[in-house]
Amino acid sequence: MTKNIAPEDLYQLRSVSQVRFYANNIFFTENFIRKDSNSYLANLVSLDQDKNYRVWCQKGLNSSPRVLGDFLYYLHQEDGKKMQLYRMPIDGGSAQPFLLTDSEDTSVQELVVSNDAQALYVKTKKTQEQPKFKTEKFPEVRHVTKLNGRLDGYGWFENDAEFSLIKIDKLMQEETVLFTTKDDFELAAVAKAGTDIAYIRGRQPELDTDIDYTKAVYLYNEKTGKTQLITTDVAQGSFSAAAFSPDGKTLALVGNDNNYPGQTINDLWLYSLETKQLTNLTQQLLDVDVGYEAALTADFTQNLCSNSVVWLDNKQYIFTALHHGHSQLYMGNWDTVQLIRDEAEDITDFCVASPQKLLLTVSKQALPSELLLFDIETKIVTELYNPNHDFEQTHSYLKAQKFTYLSKDKTQELEGWYLPAANKPKHSPVLMYVHGGPHAAYGEAFFHEFQVLASWGYGIVYVNPRGSTTYGQKFCNDVDGHYGENDFSDVLAGLDYALEHFPELDKNHQYIAGGSYGGFMTTWAVGHTKRFKAAVAQRCVSDWISMHGTSDIGYWFDRQELQADLFSDDEARQKYWRMSPLAYAQNVITPIRLLHGEWDMRCPISQSEEFFTAVKLAGGETDMIRYPQSFHGVSRNGLPSLRIHRMYDIKEWFDKHQ
Structure with a gap:
């Protein structure tokens, strides 16, 4: 007889997330909780084409697997220290910190590989301030000057923070600082190395008397060093994700016009880098919430990312949406959008495995987490990995x-x-x-x-x-x-x-x-x-x-x-x-x-x-x-x-x- 679920089963249950496909290997994070350390951990693991399971790193919190050349890069955090960039050889060898700086004040926040797989782009944050002070005999004071000066789950924003965008070249393995700014931004997507980089930030970072509701999309050109605002026509827009087509000519965006701050439904937009035209493709076609921002209320999956849209080729893209309490997948081009998956599930992440197949991590009411292969043409689903298979032999949901x-x-x-x-x-x-x-x-x-x-x-x-x-x-x-x-x-x-x-x-x-x-x-x-x-x-x-x-x-x-x-x-x-x-x-x-x-x-x-x-x-x-x-x-x-x-x-x- 199987057992029902108990509170302490949190220490046994696991989830999978952040799935990526490189050279016939499926990389993902396997998330779990350690009772003795009272902490959240994540192993970086992979499956090959024969479903052989391999653990790449299993100490601390590991995330954001990215392959560049002969190396696997990822983010690693241990014992409450700042998040750092690590790498290890794909053909074997130990993991080593790949330090972008020797400063203990710098943490790595985001990684993006260029579409042509020639460079890795890294966002860093440098600050000496702490979001939460520890108890000390001689505590420091905190000077607050910003109206928007704190965030739940993090603490108080730093007054001295600097954010940098750094490029790591595939061949030379050299680091180049592209720019440094006092204004926070989100590294969204990179076309071919040396060309355009898409990032997201508020349009009014210096606003002091109210919150800046905007999250605009900017293009930074590596060759010229110039930055261009591409969502000008959506003055108050709030965008959350972006992806370049393989040829770098089109940028798919997830976002909204922000007519109802904090609750406006997201749409799928396309921006042509040739015509400079921004088009909302779903506003008139679909009454769904595109992307992950309207996430379903749950308490289990951890270490998620926001990979809301991906490209199959230069004309077709796939995006996720939420509708009536469940996830959907859509495929589209410049003219049409069609529903390709509509099941009772929560798709927590997805990526392209081949021109006709997607990798999905999903959660269901009676299934904590699973990795699936989905065939776009046949709609056939193949179960690749269930991190709780052994647990489910003795427990039932x-x-x-x-x-x-x-x-x-x-x-x-x-x-x-x-x-x-x-x-x-x-x-x-x-x-x-x-x-x-x-x-x-x-x-x-x-x-x-x-x-x-x-x-x-x-x-x-x-x-x-x-x-x-x-x-x-x-x-x-x-x-x-x-x-x-x-x-x-x-x-x-x-x-x-x-x-x-x-x-x-x-x-x-x-x-x-x-x-x-x-x-x-x-x-x-x-x-x-x-x-x-x-x-x-x-x-x-x-x-x-x-x-x-x-x-x-x-x-x-x-x-x-x-x-x-x-x-x-x-x-x-x-x-x-x-x-x-x-x-x-x-x-x-x-x-x-x-x-x-x-x-x-x-x-x-x-x-x-x-x-x-x-x-x-x-x-x-x-x-x-x-x-x-x-x-x-x-x-x-x-x-x-x-x-x-x-x-x-x-x-x-x-x-x-x-």
Whole structure:
């Protein structure tokens, strides 16, 4: 008899990502967690044409495999040190650091091989400042001057950082610094060595009174040393990925016009380097979200990249998109775009293996991770590698059931999933779990925590209410200025549907949980309904007014999401308060536990502290658990020991209130 999934299985499960194909070898990273070091690690491995498995490097965190000439280059990080560039001979030999500089202040951030495989291009960052200070007897002070001066999951931005683009020649193995700048950028793609390099950065890097919403695409020409902005016609555009055609004449881009900052649906664009014309190819053809930015909400896969578009030849390209909670693959040219794969899965990365075959890394609700070969013509899929094959001989995953339901106002057909409790008891408590965002989506991806909670006897219901991504722009925008309205109604309607159609769910034992926006929805729910026996709000938003100035994104996110400027007038301030769960804390009779990371910069821990204090003062039942050294993503990429501790914290609270 196989076992169900337990919290500690995080230490056994593995995922694959960052797949690349070179000279009949498939390179990829195999990601896992070490219990003794409480850390995330990744081996660099390969499969040859006979599926022989080889480990190239297995110490520390290894990523970004790139082959240039006779060497395999990759990024290596160990023991919390800065990320560095390493290389090793393809025909055998040991790995050695390939230092671009002898400075301990420099880290390597990105690698791109030119289309003609003649040079490697490397982005570096140099700084003496640290994003988070360590505890010391004589600490330093931090001088903050930038409005946009921090980022959750990282810490405080450095005032002295320098970013460089460096070229490594294949033959001479010489390093050339192409440029150095104070403005951060993303190295996106390189045509033939010595020609054009595409990179992405904001158009207004010196903006000091607001955030620069733009992410524009620039071309740097190696021969002339000149830089050209190529997305001029999309003044406020936000682009995230780029790829040159093999001949270097066309650049495929993933991005949007940014009409709705932080939530605009991405399209596929083509830019002709000959005519200087930029064309949006999918805006009128498809109502899908191109690329990975609207990623499905999950908690398992690690070390992902954003390889959203690749070229098959000089005319045809492949790109990924998200639609109704799952991934799709499309093939196109200058005139048409056609769907070539549409399965219940999350495609986490892909690359070209041959003119008609793609390599895919995928995740599914009942399959954590797998490497596949997909034939574009025949649509035949070949399973190449499952990193959890041995684990799955003794363990089994619970399978979710997808359902559709009608919104209470009868205007929307909505989607949700039900993961039955293990052993399917006649009466199982039901847990409504709300995703973050709100511009995110549940979907066809493996969710370790859901598997654990269901193995503990809870039936899990999770839905995509209005405001979620992957259902089109209008659906995504519905929540703007209307938090706690249609979105709240959609959540409850999904729960009502599940209770009506899955008779084993116990109507007398309903629970609710969620993180970030899901934490907002949880605290909002307990202030507006008494139907839940208990609630767990994680890294919540409870007070939009204090969120505005204390979150790393609050000052612009609040304006967009609430459709009001806090400092414009009294009506705006009243709107902020009216949409804050804190305003209804005196109504809470549902026992609620609050979970929060102490380093959270996205929804600062004060959001939970405020709600905890208000419920306590009103005589409600509540407690709070604080996770040290934890950013907003504590449940996805936080310290592994705390991720596991957190799952037991949820179980303890719900078990207590049976």
